[in-house]
Amino acid sequence: MIPRKAAIIDMGTNTFHLLLVNLHAGDFTTIYKEKIAVKIGQGGISNNTITQEAKKRAFHTLQHFKNLIDGEGIREIFAFATSAVRSAENGSQFVTEIKEKFNIEVQVIDGLQEAQLIYEGIRFSGSLSAENHLMMDIGGGSVEFIIGNEQESLWKQSFEIGGQRLLDLFHYHDPILPEEISNLTLFLEEKLTDLLDAINTFSPTGLVGASGTFDTLSDIYYASQQIKKAKTEQTFLLPRVGFELIAEQLLNLNKSERLKIPGMIPMRVDMIVVASCLITYILKHVAVDTLTCSNFALKEGVIAQLIGKNSLEGASLN
Structure with a gap:
Protein backbone atom coordinates (compact mmCIF):
# COMPACT_ATOMS: atom_id res chain seq x y z
CA MET A 1 0.00 0.00 0.00
CA ILE A 2 1.34 3.46 -0.92
CA PRO A 3 1.79 5.47 2.29
CA ARG A 4 -0.18 8.67 2.69
CA LYS A 5 2.14 11.66 2.49
CA ALA A 6 1.58 14.97 4.26
CA ALA A 7 3.37 18.27 4.80
CA ILE A 8 3.03 20.22 8.03
CA ILE A 9 4.08 23.88 8.14
CA ASP A 10 4.25 25.59 11.54
CA MET A 11 4.55 29.34 11.00
CA GLY A 12 5.76 30.45 14.39
CA THR A 13 6.63 34.00 15.44
CA ASN A 14 10.35 33.27 15.40
CA THR A 15 10.75 30.07 13.40
CA PHE A 16 8.99 28.45 10.45
CA HIS A 17 9.09 24.65 10.56
CA LEU A 18 8.51 22.23 7.70
CA LEU A 19 7.87 18.54 8.32
CA LEU A 20 7.30 16.10 5.44
CA VAL A 21 6.04 12.68 6.54
CA LYS A 39 11.32 36.11 12.67
CA ILE A 40 7.99 37.43 11.41
CA GLY A 41 7.46 39.06 14.80
CA GLN A 42 10.64 41.10 14.57
CA GLY A 43 10.11 44.83 14.32
CA GLY A 44 6.33 44.62 14.41
CA ILE A 45 4.99 42.31 17.12
CA SER A 46 4.77 45.06 19.74
CA ASN A 47 2.70 47.14 17.28
CA ASN A 48 0.47 44.23 16.19
CA THR A 49 1.76 44.24 12.64
CA ILE A 50 3.83 42.14 10.24
CA THR A 51 6.44 44.39 8.64
CA GLN A 52 7.25 44.35 4.90
CA GLU A 53 10.73 42.94 5.65
CA ALA A 54 9.20 40.14 7.76
CA ILE A 69 6.63 19.80 -0.98
CA ASP A 70 6.08 19.74 -4.76
CA GLY A 71 9.33 17.82 -5.23
CA GLU A 72 7.92 15.04 -3.04
CA GLY A 73 4.59 15.15 -4.88
CA ILE A 74 2.74 15.94 -1.65
CA ARG A 75 -0.84 17.15 -2.03
CA GLU A 76 -1.92 17.32 1.62
CA ILE A 77 -0.54 20.47 3.22
CA PHE A 78 -1.47 21.49 6.77
CA ALA A 79 -0.23 25.00 7.53
CA PHE A 80 -0.71 26.76 10.86
CA ALA A 81 0.02 30.31 11.98
CA THR A 82 0.15 31.28 15.62
CA SER A 83 0.67 34.34 17.83
CA ALA A 84 2.35 36.87 15.50
CA VAL A 85 -0.21 36.36 12.74
CA ARG A 86 -3.27 36.11 14.99
CA SER A 87 -2.40 39.36 16.77
CA ALA A 88 -1.36 41.31 13.64
CA GLU A 89 -3.84 43.76 12.19
CA ASN A 90 -2.62 42.76 8.71
CA GLY A 91 -2.60 39.04 9.60
CA SER A 92 -5.63 38.07 7.49
CA GLN A 93 -4.25 39.98 4.49
CA PHE A 94 -0.95 38.10 4.96
CA VAL A 95 -2.80 34.75 4.96
CA THR A 96 -4.78 35.74 1.82
CA GLU A 97 -1.55 36.60 0.00
CA ILE A 98 -0.07 33.21 0.93
CA LYS A 99 -3.12 31.48 -0.57
CA GLU A 100 -2.82 33.53 -3.77
CA LYS A 101 0.95 33.11 -4.15
CA PHE A 102 1.51 29.51 -3.05
CA ASN A 103 -1.95 27.92 -2.97
CA ILE A 104 -1.36 27.10 0.70
CA GLU A 105 -4.36 27.45 3.01
CA VAL A 106 -3.08 28.73 6.36
CA GLN A 107 -5.14 28.11 9.50
CA VAL A 108 -4.65 30.87 12.04
CA ILE A 109 -5.26 28.99 15.27
CA ASP A 110 -6.17 30.52 18.60
CA GLY A 111 -4.16 30.05 21.77
CA LEU A 112 -6.27 27.17 23.11
CA GLN A 113 -6.06 25.24 19.84
CA GLU A 114 -2.32 25.81 19.83
CA ALA A 115 -2.03 24.57 23.43
CA GLN A 116 -4.09 21.46 22.60
CA LEU A 117 -1.90 20.56 19.61
CA ILE A 118 1.23 21.06 21.74
CA TYR A 119 -0.26 18.78 24.41
CA GLU A 120 -0.99 16.10 21.82
CA GLY A 121 2.54 16.38 20.45
CA ILE A 122 4.06 16.03 23.93
CA ARG A 123 1.78 13.08 24.71
CA PHE A 124 2.78 11.44 21.42
CA SER A 125 6.47 11.77 22.41
CA GLY A 126 5.93 9.54 25.46
CA SER A 127 7.00 12.29 27.87
CA LEU A 128 3.96 11.93 30.15
CA SER A 129 2.83 9.48 32.82
CA ALA A 130 -0.25 8.99 35.00
CA GLU A 131 0.89 11.90 37.20
CA ASN A 132 0.02 15.51 36.39
CA HIS A 133 2.69 17.50 34.57
CA LEU A 134 2.99 21.16 33.74
CA MET A 135 3.86 21.50 30.03
CA MET A 136 5.17 24.65 28.42
CA ASP A 137 6.10 25.76 24.92
CA ILE A 138 7.94 29.08 24.66
CA GLY A 139 7.23 30.64 21.30
CA GLY A 140 8.31 34.00 19.99
CA GLY A 141 4.84 35.52 20.42
CA SER A 142 3.05 33.40 23.00
CA VAL A 143 3.76 30.80 25.65
CA GLU A 144 1.38 27.88 26.01
CA PHE A 145 0.96 26.19 29.39
CA ILE A 146 -0.92 22.91 29.78
CA ILE A 147 -1.50 20.80 32.88
CA GLY A 148 -2.37 17.19 32.27
CA ASN A 149 -1.22 13.59 32.13
CA GLU A 150 -0.96 10.82 29.55
CA GLN A 151 -4.77 10.47 29.56
CA GLU A 152 -5.98 14.04 29.17
CA SER A 153 -5.26 17.73 29.40
CA LEU A 154 -6.93 19.17 32.51
CA TRP A 155 -6.18 22.86 31.97
CA LYS A 156 -4.58 24.91 29.22
CA GLN A 157 -4.01 28.55 28.44
CA SER A 158 -1.98 30.66 26.03
CA PHE A 159 -0.27 33.84 27.24
CA GLU A 160 1.03 36.56 24.92
CA ILE A 161 4.42 36.66 26.66
CA GLY A 162 6.63 34.96 24.07
CA GLY A 163 10.36 35.45 23.67
CA GLN A 164 10.19 38.19 21.01
CA ARG A 165 7.73 40.17 23.14
CA LEU A 166 9.89 39.79 26.28
CA LEU A 167 12.99 40.79 24.29
CA ASP A 168 11.26 43.93 23.03
CA LEU A 169 10.01 44.84 26.51
CA PHE A 170 12.95 44.04 28.78
CA HIS A 171 16.23 43.03 27.14
CA TYR A 172 17.90 46.36 26.22
CA HIS A 173 21.43 45.62 27.43
CA ASP A 174 23.76 42.74 26.69
CA PRO A 175 24.38 41.01 29.04
CA SER A 182 13.58 42.13 38.02
CA ASN A 183 11.19 44.03 35.73
CA LEU A 184 10.63 40.91 33.62
CA THR A 185 9.90 38.85 36.76
CA LEU A 186 7.39 41.43 38.04
CA PHE A 187 5.72 41.38 34.61
CA LEU A 188 5.43 37.55 34.75
CA GLU A 189 3.93 37.73 38.24
CA GLU A 190 1.30 40.10 36.93
CA LYS A 191 0.53 38.12 33.76
CA LEU A 192 0.60 34.53 35.07
CA THR A 193 -1.90 34.64 37.96
CA ASP A 194 -4.21 32.17 36.11
CA LEU A 195 -1.32 29.75 35.74
CA LEU A 196 -0.40 29.95 39.43
CA ASP A 197 -4.05 29.26 40.37
CA ALA A 198 -4.06 26.22 38.07
CA ILE A 199 -0.78 24.94 39.58
CA ASN A 200 -2.38 25.19 43.05
CA THR A 201 -5.49 23.37 41.81
CA PHE A 202 -3.87 20.50 39.89
CA SER A 203 -0.52 20.16 41.75
CA PRO A 204 1.70 19.05 38.83
CA THR A 205 4.71 16.98 39.91
CA GLY A 206 6.63 17.15 36.63
CA LEU A 207 7.68 19.83 34.15
CA VAL A 208 7.87 19.19 30.40
CA GLY A 209 9.24 21.76 27.97
CA ALA A 210 8.37 21.39 24.30
CA SER A 211 10.80 21.90 21.47
CA GLY A 212 12.52 25.26 20.69
CA THR A 213 14.28 26.71 23.72
CA PHE A 214 14.17 23.37 25.54
CA ASP A 215 15.87 21.59 22.62
CA THR A 216 18.70 24.10 22.79
CA LEU A 217 18.99 23.97 26.59
CA SER A 218 19.21 20.16 26.50
CA ASP A 219 21.75 20.38 23.61
CA ILE A 220 23.91 22.70 25.75
CA TYR A 221 23.60 20.39 28.77
CA TYR A 222 24.41 17.24 26.79
CA ALA A 223 27.41 18.98 25.15
CA SER A 224 28.68 20.03 28.60
CA GLN A 225 28.47 16.38 29.72
CA GLN A 226 30.01 15.19 26.43
CA ILE A 227 27.00 12.98 25.78
CA LYS A 228 25.69 12.53 22.25
CA LYS A 229 21.93 12.80 21.85
CA ALA A 230 20.35 9.69 20.34
CA LYS A 231 18.61 10.57 17.06
CA THR A 232 15.82 8.08 17.73
CA GLU A 233 14.86 9.63 21.10
CA GLN A 234 12.05 12.14 21.46
CA THR A 235 12.55 12.93 25.16
CA PHE A 236 15.65 14.22 26.93
CA LEU A 237 16.22 14.88 30.62
CA LEU A 238 17.79 18.07 31.91
CA PRO A 239 18.62 18.09 35.64
CA ARG A 240 17.39 21.24 37.38
CA VAL A 241 20.92 21.91 38.68
CA GLY A 242 22.21 21.65 35.09
CA PHE A 243 19.59 24.12 33.89
CA GLU A 244 20.41 26.57 36.70
CA LEU A 245 24.11 26.55 35.78
CA ILE A 246 23.29 27.15 32.10
CA ALA A 247 20.82 29.94 32.96
CA GLU A 248 23.41 31.69 35.13
CA GLN A 249 25.88 31.51 32.24
CA LEU A 250 23.35 32.87 29.73
CA LEU A 251 22.49 35.85 31.96
CA ASN A 252 26.12 36.83 32.44
CA LEU A 253 27.48 36.53 28.90
CA ASN A 254 27.05 38.83 25.92
CA LYS A 255 25.81 37.61 22.54
CA SER A 256 29.21 36.74 21.04
CA GLU A 257 30.14 34.83 24.22
CA ARG A 258 26.80 32.99 24.24
CA LEU A 259 27.35 31.94 20.63
CA LYS A 260 30.53 30.13 21.71
CA ILE A 261 28.67 27.88 24.17
CA PRO A 262 28.77 24.32 22.76
CA GLY A 263 25.23 23.35 21.72
CA MET A 264 24.04 26.94 21.15
CA ILE A 265 22.49 27.75 17.77
CA PRO A 266 22.43 31.31 16.34
CA MET A 267 18.63 31.44 15.92
CA ARG A 268 18.15 31.01 19.69
CA VAL A 269 21.00 33.14 21.00
CA ASP A 270 18.90 36.24 21.79
CA MET A 271 15.60 34.76 22.91
CA ILE A 272 17.16 32.07 25.13
CA VAL A 273 18.09 34.73 27.73
CA VAL A 274 14.54 35.90 28.43
CA ALA A 275 13.24 32.32 28.00
CA SER A 276 15.63 31.18 30.75
CA CYS A 277 14.28 33.92 33.03
CA LEU A 278 10.76 32.61 32.37
CA ILE A 279 11.74 28.98 33.13
CA THR A 280 13.51 30.13 36.33
CA TYR A 281 10.30 31.86 37.39
CA ILE A 282 8.21 28.74 36.69
CA LEU A 283 10.63 26.57 38.69
CA LYS A 284 9.85 28.68 41.79
CA HIS A 285 6.29 27.33 41.57
CA VAL A 286 6.84 23.73 40.42
CA ALA A 287 9.26 21.77 42.59
CA VAL A 288 11.04 19.36 40.24
CA ASP A 289 14.57 17.94 40.20
CA THR A 290 14.51 17.26 36.46
CA LEU A 291 13.08 19.06 33.43
CA THR A 292 11.82 16.80 30.65
CA CYS A 293 12.51 18.18 27.17
CA SER A 294 10.18 16.90 24.44
CA ASN A 295 11.31 17.06 20.81
CA PHE A 296 7.66 16.84 19.81
CA ALA A 297 5.36 19.87 19.88
CA LEU A 298 2.69 21.42 17.65
CA LYS A 299 3.73 19.73 14.36
CA GLU A 300 3.65 16.30 15.93
CA GLY A 301 0.33 17.13 17.58
CA VAL A 302 -1.03 17.69 14.07
CA ILE A 303 0.34 14.28 13.05
CA ALA A 304 -1.28 12.70 16.13
CA GLN A 305 -4.60 14.06 14.85
CA LEU A 306 -3.97 12.90 11.29
CA ILE A 307 -3.28 9.32 12.37
CA GLY A 308 -6.04 9.30 14.99
CA LYS A 309 -3.89 9.08 18.13
CA ASN A 310 -5.93 11.66 20.01
CA SER A 311 -9.26 12.61 21.46
CA LEU A 312 -9.84 15.47 18.99
CA GLU A 313 -10.72 17.80 21.87
CA GLY A 314 -10.21 21.50 21.42
CA ALA A 315 -8.47 21.62 18.05
CA SER A 316 -9.28 20.23 14.66
CA LEU A 317 -7.73 20.15 11.21
CA ASN A 318 -10.76 21.36 9.28
Missing part, protein backbone atom coordinates in the same frame (compact mmCIF):
# COMPACT_ATOMS: atom_id res chain seq x y z
CA ASN A 22 4.74 9.32 5.48
CA LEU A 23 1.67 8.50 7.60
CA HIS A 24 1.11 4.91 8.72
CA ALA A 25 -1.51 3.31 10.94
CA GLY A 26 -0.79 4.85 14.35
CA ASP A 27 2.68 6.12 13.43
CA PHE A 28 4.71 8.16 10.94
CA THR A 29 8.13 8.31 9.35
CA THR A 30 9.91 11.56 8.57
CA ILE A 31 10.83 12.20 4.94
CA TYR A 32 12.41 15.59 5.61
CA LYS A 33 12.35 18.38 8.17
CA GLU A 34 13.74 21.89 8.29
CA LYS A 35 13.45 25.00 10.44
CA ILE A 36 14.24 28.54 9.39
CA ALA A 37 14.47 31.63 11.60
CA VAL A 38 12.00 33.82 9.68
CA LYS A 55 6.67 39.38 5.02
CA LYS A 56 9.48 39.19 2.44
CA ARG A 57 11.38 36.67 4.62
CA ALA A 58 8.19 34.65 5.13
CA PHE A 59 7.39 34.48 1.40
CA HIS A 60 10.97 33.53 0.55
CA THR A 61 10.83 30.67 3.06
CA LEU A 62 7.37 29.50 1.97
CA GLN A 63 8.54 29.40 -1.68
CA HIS A 64 11.44 27.18 -0.57
CA PHE A 65 9.06 24.96 1.45
CA LYS A 66 6.62 24.75 -1.50
CA ASN A 67 9.43 23.62 -3.82
CA LEU A 68 10.30 20.81 -1.40
CA ILE A 176 20.90 41.63 30.44
CA LEU A 177 20.93 43.91 33.50
CA PRO A 178 19.73 42.73 36.96
CA GLU A 179 16.99 45.41 36.93
CA GLU A 180 15.78 44.18 33.53
CA ILE A 181 15.48 40.68 35.02
Whole structure:
Protein backbone atom coordinates (compact mmCIF):
# COMPACT_ATOMS: atom_id res chain seq x y z
CA MET A 1 0.00 0.00 0.00
CA ILE A 2 1.34 3.46 -0.92
CA PRO A 3 1.79 5.47 2.29
CA ARG A 4 -0.18 8.67 2.69
CA LYS A 5 2.14 11.66 2.49
CA ALA A 6 1.58 14.97 4.26
CA ALA A 7 3.37 18.27 4.80
CA ILE A 8 3.03 20.22 8.03
CA ILE A 9 4.08 23.88 8.14
CA ASP A 10 4.25 25.59 11.54
CA MET A 11 4.55 29.34 11.00
CA GLY A 12 5.76 30.45 14.39
CA THR A 13 6.63 34.00 15.44
CA ASN A 14 10.35 33.27 15.40
CA THR A 15 10.75 30.07 13.40
CA PHE A 16 8.99 28.45 10.45
CA HIS A 17 9.09 24.65 10.56
CA LEU A 18 8.51 22.23 7.70
CA LEU A 19 7.87 18.54 8.32
CA LEU A 20 7.30 16.10 5.44
CA VAL A 21 6.04 12.68 6.54
CA ASN A 22 4.74 9.32 5.48
CA LEU A 23 1.67 8.50 7.60
CA HIS A 24 1.11 4.91 8.72
CA ALA A 25 -1.51 3.31 10.94
CA GLY A 26 -0.79 4.85 14.35
CA ASP A 27 2.68 6.12 13.43
CA PHE A 28 4.71 8.16 10.94
CA THR A 29 8.13 8.31 9.35
CA THR A 30 9.91 11.56 8.57
CA ILE A 31 10.83 12.20 4.94
CA TYR A 32 12.41 15.59 5.61
CA LYS A 33 12.35 18.38 8.17
CA GLU A 34 13.74 21.89 8.29
CA LYS A 35 13.45 25.00 10.44
CA ILE A 36 14.24 28.54 9.39
CA ALA A 37 14.47 31.63 11.60
CA VAL A 38 12.00 33.82 9.68
CA LYS A 39 11.32 36.11 12.67
CA ILE A 40 7.99 37.43 11.41
CA GLY A 41 7.46 39.06 14.80
CA GLN A 42 10.64 41.10 14.57
CA GLY A 43 10.11 44.83 14.32
CA GLY A 44 6.33 44.62 14.41
CA ILE A 45 4.99 42.31 17.12
CA SER A 46 4.77 45.06 19.74
CA ASN A 47 2.70 47.14 17.28
CA ASN A 48 0.47 44.23 16.19
CA THR A 49 1.76 44.24 12.64
CA ILE A 50 3.83 42.14 10.24
CA THR A 51 6.44 44.39 8.64
CA GLN A 52 7.25 44.35 4.90
CA GLU A 53 10.73 42.94 5.65
CA ALA A 54 9.20 40.14 7.76
CA LYS A 55 6.67 39.38 5.02
CA LYS A 56 9.48 39.19 2.44
CA ARG A 57 11.38 36.67 4.62
CA ALA A 58 8.19 34.65 5.13
CA PHE A 59 7.39 34.48 1.40
CA HIS A 60 10.97 33.53 0.55
CA THR A 61 10.83 30.67 3.06
CA LEU A 62 7.37 29.50 1.97
CA GLN A 63 8.54 29.40 -1.68
CA HIS A 64 11.44 27.18 -0.57
CA PHE A 65 9.06 24.96 1.45
CA LYS A 66 6.62 24.75 -1.50
CA ASN A 67 9.43 23.62 -3.82
CA LEU A 68 10.30 20.81 -1.40
CA ILE A 69 6.63 19.80 -0.98
CA ASP A 70 6.08 19.74 -4.76
CA GLY A 71 9.33 17.82 -5.23
CA GLU A 72 7.92 15.04 -3.04
CA GLY A 73 4.59 15.15 -4.88
CA ILE A 74 2.74 15.94 -1.65
CA ARG A 75 -0.84 17.15 -2.03
CA GLU A 76 -1.92 17.32 1.62
CA ILE A 77 -0.54 20.47 3.22
CA PHE A 78 -1.47 21.49 6.77
CA ALA A 79 -0.23 25.00 7.53
CA PHE A 80 -0.71 26.76 10.86
CA ALA A 81 0.02 30.31 11.98
CA THR A 82 0.15 31.28 15.62
CA SER A 83 0.67 34.34 17.83
CA ALA A 84 2.35 36.87 15.50
CA VAL A 85 -0.21 36.36 12.74
CA ARG A 86 -3.27 36.11 14.99
CA SER A 87 -2.40 39.36 16.77
CA ALA A 88 -1.36 41.31 13.64
CA GLU A 89 -3.84 43.76 12.19
CA ASN A 90 -2.62 42.76 8.71
CA GLY A 91 -2.60 39.04 9.60
CA SER A 92 -5.63 38.07 7.49
CA GLN A 93 -4.25 39.98 4.49
CA PHE A 94 -0.95 38.10 4.96
CA VAL A 95 -2.80 34.75 4.96
CA THR A 96 -4.78 35.74 1.82
CA GLU A 97 -1.55 36.60 0.00
CA ILE A 98 -0.07 33.21 0.93
CA LYS A 99 -3.12 31.48 -0.57
CA GLU A 100 -2.82 33.53 -3.77
CA LYS A 101 0.95 33.11 -4.15
CA PHE A 102 1.51 29.51 -3.05
CA ASN A 103 -1.95 27.92 -2.97
CA ILE A 104 -1.36 27.10 0.70
CA GLU A 105 -4.36 27.45 3.01
CA VAL A 106 -3.08 28.73 6.36
CA GLN A 107 -5.14 28.11 9.50
CA VAL A 108 -4.65 30.87 12.04
CA ILE A 109 -5.26 28.99 15.27
CA ASP A 110 -6.17 30.52 18.60
CA GLY A 111 -4.16 30.05 21.77
CA LEU A 112 -6.27 27.17 23.11
CA GLN A 113 -6.06 25.24 19.84
CA GLU A 114 -2.32 25.81 19.83
CA ALA A 115 -2.03 24.57 23.43
CA GLN A 116 -4.09 21.46 22.60
CA LEU A 117 -1.90 20.56 19.61
CA ILE A 118 1.23 21.06 21.74
CA TYR A 119 -0.26 18.78 24.41
CA GLU A 120 -0.99 16.10 21.82
CA GLY A 121 2.54 16.38 20.45
CA ILE A 122 4.06 16.03 23.93
CA ARG A 123 1.78 13.08 24.71
CA PHE A 124 2.78 11.44 21.42
CA SER A 125 6.47 11.77 22.41
CA GLY A 126 5.93 9.54 25.46
CA SER A 127 7.00 12.29 27.87
CA LEU A 128 3.96 11.93 30.15
CA SER A 129 2.83 9.48 32.82
CA ALA A 130 -0.25 8.99 35.00
CA GLU A 131 0.89 11.90 37.20
CA ASN A 132 0.02 15.51 36.39
CA HIS A 133 2.69 17.50 34.57
CA LEU A 134 2.99 21.16 33.74
CA MET A 135 3.86 21.50 30.03
CA MET A 136 5.17 24.65 28.42
CA ASP A 137 6.10 25.76 24.92
CA ILE A 138 7.94 29.08 24.66
CA GLY A 139 7.23 30.64 21.30
CA GLY A 140 8.31 34.00 19.99
CA GLY A 141 4.84 35.52 20.42
CA SER A 142 3.05 33.40 23.00
CA VAL A 143 3.76 30.80 25.65
CA GLU A 144 1.38 27.88 26.01
CA PHE A 145 0.96 26.19 29.39
CA ILE A 146 -0.92 22.91 29.78
CA ILE A 147 -1.50 20.80 32.88
CA GLY A 148 -2.37 17.19 32.27
CA ASN A 149 -1.22 13.59 32.13
CA GLU A 150 -0.96 10.82 29.55
CA GLN A 151 -4.77 10.47 29.56
CA GLU A 152 -5.98 14.04 29.17
CA SER A 153 -5.26 17.73 29.40
CA LEU A 154 -6.93 19.17 32.51
CA TRP A 155 -6.18 22.86 31.97
CA LYS A 156 -4.58 24.91 29.22
CA GLN A 157 -4.01 28.55 28.44
CA SER A 158 -1.98 30.66 26.03
CA PHE A 159 -0.27 33.84 27.24
CA GLU A 160 1.03 36.56 24.92
CA ILE A 161 4.42 36.66 26.66
CA GLY A 162 6.63 34.96 24.07
CA GLY A 163 10.36 35.45 23.67
CA GLN A 164 10.19 38.19 21.01
CA ARG A 165 7.73 40.17 23.14
CA LEU A 166 9.89 39.79 26.28
CA LEU A 167 12.99 40.79 24.29
CA ASP A 168 11.26 43.93 23.03
CA LEU A 169 10.01 44.84 26.51
CA PHE A 170 12.95 44.04 28.78
CA HIS A 171 16.23 43.03 27.14
CA TYR A 172 17.90 46.36 26.22
CA HIS A 173 21.43 45.62 27.43
CA ASP A 174 23.76 42.74 26.69
CA PRO A 175 24.38 41.01 29.04
CA ILE A 176 20.90 41.63 30.44
CA LEU A 177 20.93 43.91 33.50
CA PRO A 178 19.73 42.73 36.96
CA GLU A 179 16.99 45.41 36.93
CA GLU A 180 15.78 44.18 33.53
CA ILE A 181 15.48 40.68 35.02
CA SER A 182 13.58 42.13 38.02
CA ASN A 183 11.19 44.03 35.73
CA LEU A 184 10.63 40.91 33.62
CA THR A 185 9.90 38.85 36.76
CA LEU A 186 7.39 41.43 38.04
CA PHE A 187 5.72 41.38 34.61
CA LEU A 188 5.43 37.55 34.75
CA GLU A 189 3.93 37.73 38.24
CA GLU A 190 1.30 40.10 36.93
CA LYS A 191 0.53 38.12 33.76
CA LEU A 192 0.60 34.53 35.07
CA THR A 193 -1.90 34.64 37.96
CA ASP A 194 -4.21 32.17 36.11
CA LEU A 195 -1.32 29.75 35.74
CA LEU A 196 -0.40 29.95 39.43
CA ASP A 197 -4.05 29.26 40.37
CA ALA A 198 -4.06 26.22 38.07
CA ILE A 199 -0.78 24.94 39.58
CA ASN A 200 -2.38 25.19 43.05
CA THR A 201 -5.49 23.37 41.81
CA PHE A 202 -3.87 20.50 39.89
CA SER A 203 -0.52 20.16 41.75
CA PRO A 204 1.70 19.05 38.83
CA THR A 205 4.71 16.98 39.91
CA GLY A 206 6.63 17.15 36.63
CA LEU A 207 7.68 19.83 34.15
CA VAL A 208 7.87 19.19 30.40
CA GLY A 209 9.24 21.76 27.97
CA ALA A 210 8.37 21.39 24.30
CA SER A 211 10.80 21.90 21.47
CA GLY A 212 12.52 25.26 20.69
CA THR A 213 14.28 26.71 23.72
CA PHE A 214 14.17 23.37 25.54
CA ASP A 215 15.87 21.59 22.62
CA THR A 216 18.70 24.10 22.79
CA LEU A 217 18.99 23.97 26.59
CA SER A 218 19.21 20.16 26.50
CA ASP A 219 21.75 20.38 23.61
CA ILE A 220 23.91 22.70 25.75
CA TYR A 221 23.60 20.39 28.77
CA TYR A 222 24.41 17.24 26.79
CA ALA A 223 27.41 18.98 25.15
CA SER A 224 28.68 20.03 28.60
CA GLN A 225 28.47 16.38 29.72
CA GLN A 226 30.01 15.19 26.43
CA ILE A 227 27.00 12.98 25.78
CA LYS A 228 25.69 12.53 22.25
CA LYS A 229 21.93 12.80 21.85
CA ALA A 230 20.35 9.69 20.34
CA LYS A 231 18.61 10.57 17.06
CA THR A 232 15.82 8.08 17.73
CA GLU A 233 14.86 9.63 21.10
CA GLN A 234 12.05 12.14 21.46
CA THR A 235 12.55 12.93 25.16
CA PHE A 236 15.65 14.22 26.93
CA LEU A 237 16.22 14.88 30.62
CA LEU A 238 17.79 18.07 31.91
CA PRO A 239 18.62 18.09 35.64
CA ARG A 240 17.39 21.24 37.38
CA VAL A 241 20.92 21.91 38.68
CA GLY A 242 22.21 21.65 35.09
CA PHE A 243 19.59 24.12 33.89
CA GLU A 244 20.41 26.57 36.70
CA LEU A 245 24.11 26.55 35.78
CA ILE A 246 23.29 27.15 32.10
CA ALA A 247 20.82 29.94 32.96
CA GLU A 248 23.41 31.69 35.13
CA GLN A 249 25.88 31.51 32.24
CA LEU A 250 23.35 32.87 29.73
CA LEU A 251 22.49 35.85 31.96
CA ASN A 252 26.12 36.83 32.44
CA LEU A 253 27.48 36.53 28.90
CA ASN A 254 27.05 38.83 25.92
CA LYS A 255 25.81 37.61 22.54
CA SER A 256 29.21 36.74 21.04
CA GLU A 257 30.14 34.83 24.22
CA ARG A 258 26.80 32.99 24.24
CA LEU A 259 27.35 31.94 20.63
CA LYS A 260 30.53 30.13 21.71
CA ILE A 261 28.67 27.88 24.17
CA PRO A 262 28.77 24.32 22.76
CA GLY A 263 25.23 23.35 21.72
CA MET A 264 24.04 26.94 21.15
CA ILE A 265 22.49 27.75 17.77
CA PRO A 266 22.43 31.31 16.34
CA MET A 267 18.63 31.44 15.92
CA ARG A 268 18.15 31.01 19.69
CA VAL A 269 21.00 33.14 21.00
CA ASP A 270 18.90 36.24 21.79
CA MET A 271 15.60 34.76 22.91
CA ILE A 272 17.16 32.07 25.13
CA VAL A 273 18.09 34.73 27.73
CA VAL A 274 14.54 35.90 28.43
CA ALA A 275 13.24 32.32 28.00
CA SER A 276 15.63 31.18 30.75
CA CYS A 277 14.28 33.92 33.03
CA LEU A 278 10.76 32.61 32.37
CA ILE A 279 11.74 28.98 33.13
CA THR A 280 13.51 30.13 36.33
CA TYR A 281 10.30 31.86 37.39
CA ILE A 282 8.21 28.74 36.69
CA LEU A 283 10.63 26.57 38.69
CA LYS A 284 9.85 28.68 41.79
CA HIS A 285 6.29 27.33 41.57
CA VAL A 286 6.84 23.73 40.42
CA ALA A 287 9.26 21.77 42.59
CA VAL A 288 11.04 19.36 40.24
CA ASP A 289 14.57 17.94 40.20
CA THR A 290 14.51 17.26 36.46
CA LEU A 291 13.08 19.06 33.43
CA THR A 292 11.82 16.80 30.65
CA CYS A 293 12.51 18.18 27.17
CA SER A 294 10.18 16.90 24.44
CA ASN A 295 11.31 17.06 20.81
CA PHE A 296 7.66 16.84 19.81
CA ALA A 297 5.36 19.87 19.88
CA LEU A 298 2.69 21.42 17.65
CA LYS A 299 3.73 19.73 14.36
CA GLU A 300 3.65 16.30 15.93
CA GLY A 301 0.33 17.13 17.58
CA VAL A 302 -1.03 17.69 14.07
CA ILE A 303 0.34 14.28 13.05
CA ALA A 304 -1.28 12.70 16.13
CA GLN A 305 -4.60 14.06 14.85
CA LEU A 306 -3.97 12.90 11.29
CA ILE A 307 -3.28 9.32 12.37
CA GLY A 308 -6.04 9.30 14.99
CA LYS A 309 -3.89 9.08 18.13
CA ASN A 310 -5.93 11.66 20.01
CA SER A 311 -9.26 12.61 21.46
CA LEU A 312 -9.84 15.47 18.99
CA GLU A 313 -10.72 17.80 21.87
CA GLY A 314 -10.21 21.50 21.42
CA ALA A 315 -8.47 21.62 18.05
CA SER A 316 -9.28 20.23 14.66
CA LEU A 317 -7.73 20.15 11.21
CA ASN A 318 -10.76 21.36 9.28
